[in-house]
Amino acid sequence: MRLKPLKKQLILSVIAVIFSILTGFSQVKDYKISVQWQPVQNNFEGKNQSLSVLTIINASEHDLPPHGWSLYFNYGADIPKPDSRGLTMSFINGDLYKIEPNAASDGISAGAKINFQMIKTGSTDNVTQSPQGFYIVFDDAPNKAVPVKCIYPEPSPEFINSLPASKTWMDPAFVYSKNRDIQDIPASKLPLIFPSPSEMKVTNGEFRITQSTAISADPLFTKEANYLADELAKVLTAKPAISKQGGIVLKRDSKLALEEYELQVTDKGVQISASSPTGAFYAIQSLKSLIPPLSWKTKQASVTVQSVEVKDQPRFGYRSFMLDVARNFQTKEQILKILDLMSLYKLNVFHFHFSEDEGWRVEIQSLPELTQVGSVRGHTQDNKNNIQPSFASGGVPNQLPGSGFLSRKEFIEVLKYATARHIQVIPEIESPGHARAAIKAMENRYAKLMKAGKAAEASRYRLIDPQDKSKYRSVQGWEDNVMDVALPSVYNFVEKVTDDLILMYKEAGAPLKTIHYGGDEVPAGVWEKSPAYEKLKRSNPAIKNTDDLWYYYFGRLNEMAKKRGLFISGWEEAGMRKTMLDGKPTYIANPDFGNQHFQLHVWNNVIGWGAEDLAYKLANGGYKVVLSPVSNQYFDLAYNSSYFEPGLKWGGFVDIDKPFYFLPFDFLKNIKEDGQGRPIKNLDQTKMIRLTDYGKSNIVGLQGLLWSENNVTSERLEYMMLPKLLGLAERAWAKEPEWAMGEVSALNGLYYTNAWTTFVNIVGKRELPRLNYYHGGYTYRIPDIGLKADNGKVHANIQLPGLDIRYTVDGSDPVAGSTIYTGPVSEKGKLRFAAFDAADRRGKIMEIVNK
Structure with missing residues (x-):
């Protein structure tokens, strides 16, 4: 049978397309591409820029x-020179880049590699600033995205030595000097309860807790008694019983205040009041x-606790930790x-940052697209069915961790778990900025x-107007991440x-007083060319420019929250107003919301x-303030x-000492480093606002943020969180320390050194050993060793x-x-x-040459 020419040509074309597709997929599978990245030089060409080299390696058998x-x-960078x-x-x-061949390309031969020079604005100072998450399409x-492995060889000694850091923490001698005032305190001499209680007296005797030690409780404390039994079952061979009488x-x-407790341990038993x-729960933590x-x-047959008398209550009623699971997801178990x-x-507040540009992490059943689209990161040409890769995903x-979310059931489980531990969970709906995941989901x-064919329903929850031609770019590089707050659908x-969140909290039996918006x-530039803004401006005389949309937005949120029995929480911008001072734009505390119980982090x-x-400034202006300082x-x-x-x-560097020495009511008095980590002695405060007594009453508490x-x-x-969290816990719970009182003086400095020494000994000898195994163990950061060579001997600290220092020669x-290591080492x-x-x-391994 002979094919007509046109039909034959059509069939051949189809075959060619199919062959092309199959060949393409074959090529995708067969190519063995990897990359290597290495920083080369800061201040490249004498400018505020750095040079690095990306080596693209073709280990395939074909070109x-x-x-x-x-x-x-x-790559979180600005690249001014993109060709090489x-x-x-x-x-x-956002932070997504691509490299592709241009007209001058001749490809990469099989077994060959090429070096691509990357020049970015600013310096390259640490490993976190490297490009990551490579894939080829x-x-x-x-x-189809094909993952590409990246190798990060150690930078050259010349590059390392050129860094300012090489004169500070890169140098073991500097670490030694930082640690020189820390004394070793025997574990038997250390306070036994952490964070530090208001009053504690150690008395003679001990009490042995066994599986036969029953727990009795007032009916009000039934849940806490069961919790204590469960906790003791993790260290004992069997779970203690709950009974009418017990040890x-x-x-x-x-007579005691809400969070106050008394704990008495004698050789006869334990009494919690x-x-x-x-x-009662906090007394259990102290036990x-x-x-x-x-x-x-x-697990063991018994554990022995020291006899003590404790009277205790927290300094701040709001002791918070914020976890961001939007940029990179963490599972329910974590x-x-x-x-x-x-x-x-x-700590009693969990600020749950679950929505961001890079992800929406809690299922909202009435808007399933939020997690169907907004929780999935992967290669995309249009962001219609998932959002683009970010942060090495x-x-x-x-x-994981780029994609993932908590189902409704899992989120309710988290709420129940937190509530049983007397932790309130504050959810955060990021808006109107940092909202790209939600925007793409609603599109x-x-x-x-x-x-x-459901046009009205389609527009009901839309967050942008495609006719808005405003141009902007966020700090994180996004050009499409802000809701149009002039739209009623927002x-x-x-x-x-x-x-939907309120319903989940009700089902969980969890308290909900506020939502962080x-x-x-x-x-800058947002909303300037929005048709919805122009329409709103014509109908609302209070809106004269785009700045006014800010107050309009939070005013409407405030009305909505009040109707639901909630108050507004937000970042500081939610309580600020732009105005002019000497012809220049400046921000002040917005008087519109100062007495509306806005809570600003x-x-x-x-x-x-x-x-x-x-x-x-904001606390003095009437806002409730959660101190969350970078x-x-x-x-x-x-x-x-x-x-x-x-x-x-x-924003500088944060080790365990930073949250420990933070002074909530006068932190400027105790600043030790600037935003680049450089030591400063006295910060010029002549133009800075001090906290008034009224303002002090508006400081509700402290927050650590990750x-x-x-x-x-x-x-x-866990490495980034611990042991920093322990400094936060001490400062949020313990009473004002002696070294913080009065003017700066040599005596206060001595008090601080003694308090710091006690604190780090508690952390090293009691808390970190506990955290090695507590609830499965935590991978906290182990600090660097300080080293100093002196008179032919090497000293270490x-x-x-409490951590062992070991060495080789x-x-x-x-x-x-x-x-x-038990003392100075004389080996050469x-x-x-x-x-x-x-x-x-x-x-980390630290090295020194002893001559």
Whole structure:
């Protein structure tokens, strides 16, 4: 049978297309592409820019062609020079870039590699600033992302030595000097309860708790008694019984304040007194603190606790930890583990940052697209069915930690778990900025309903107007992440999500007093060309410019929240008004909301930026303030300036000492470093606002915050959180320390040194050994070793006494069986030191040459 020419041509074309597709997929599978990235030089060409080299390696058996592919990756950088070696680097959105061949490309031969020079604005200072999340996409299979491994060889000694950090934390001698005032205190001499109680007296005797030690409780404390039995079952061979009489008694005392408790341990038993279940719960945490730290390693027949008399209550009623699970997701199990940690240290607020540009992490059943689209990161050409990769999540969708969410059932479980531990969960609906995941999800909903012919329903929860031609770019690089607050549908959306959250809290039996509605970092240029804004301006005389939309938005949210019995929480911008001072724009506390019980989480106090006193301005202006300062309590900031220390550095560095020495009512008095981590003696406060007595009454508490751009594993999350969280716990619970009272003086400095020494000994000898095994164990950061060579001997010290310091003298890496440091070492040559915890985990290796 002969085919007609036209039909034959059609069939051949179809075959060619099919062959092309199959070939394309074959190429995608067969290519073996990897990359290597290495920083080369800061201050490149004498400018504020840095040079690095990305080596693209083709280990395949066939050539990578001169066209038809793109290499994607995340890089938090501004790239002014995008061309090199026949390749062009281009910005997409957020932190996503791609490299693709240009007209000068001749491909990469099989077995060959090419070096692509990357020049970015600013310096490269640590490992966190490296590009990550590489994947390649071929034009023949435009929806398929192929992961590309990246190798990060250690930078050259010349590059390391050029860093300012090489003169500070890169130098073991500097670490030694930082630790020199820390004395070793015997474990038997340390306070037994942490955080520090208001009053504690150690008395003679001990009480032995066994599986036969029954627990009796006032009916008000039934849940707490059962909780205590469950906790003791984790260290004892069997769970103690609940009975009418027992060796541990939970007694009601109506004279005590809400969170106050009394704890008495004698050789006859344990008595806990409280007026509320909350107070009884905190007494239980103190009883657990008395249990020997290593008791959680294995179950035993009994544990012995010291006899004490304790009277205790917290300094602040609001003791919070904020966790961001939007930028990188954490599972329900990890969240429950964090709640256990918080409860141990008497923190009582979990600020749950579940929505962001890069992800929406809680199922809202009435708007399923929020998680169907907004919780999934992966390669996309249009962001219609999932959102683009961010923060090293790669191009493959539905992979942790870039993708993931809590189902409605899981979120309710989290709420119940927190409530049982007397922790209130404050959810955050980021708005109107930081809302890209929600925006893209609602665009997906809009398209589906429009296709179904349901135009009115399609527009009901839409968050943007496609006719809005406003141009902007957020601090994080997004060009499409802000809700159009002139649209009525935005308020439909916020109300719907709020109502769904309220229903979940009711089902969980969890308290809900406030919802955090975000409010930070809306960039300039937003709404300027919005048709909805122009329409609203014509009908509402109070709106004269786009700044007024800000007050309009939070005013409407305030009305909505009040109707539901809630008050507004937000970042500081929610309580600020733009005005003019000497012809320049400036911000003041907005009088519109000053007495509306707005609760502001004030973070912006970067030392040297000019807003160091912002929290005090807002508190003096009538706003309830949760102190959340980047200077002392941003746990995502690197511990120090070492190139090898992970974490961000834009706001300085935060180690365990920063939250510990934070003075809530006069923190400027005790500033020790600027926003770049450089020591400062006296901060000029002549133009700064001091906290008034009225303002002091508006400081509701403290918050530590862990943003999650770099928390790509649960281990990294715990590393960044611990032991910093312990400094926060002490400062939020314990009474004002002696060293903080009065004017700055040598005596106060001595008081501080003594308090700091006691604190770090408690952390190293009691709390970290406990956390090695408590509820499965936590991968806290082990500090660097300080080293000093003096008169032919090497001296070593550590920030947290109690950890083992081990060393080698043959240049090998220290291991768990290496020699323990007990005093100055006289051996010559290359000595290597590292700290080890009770579970034999090792910290960073520090090296010194003893001549």
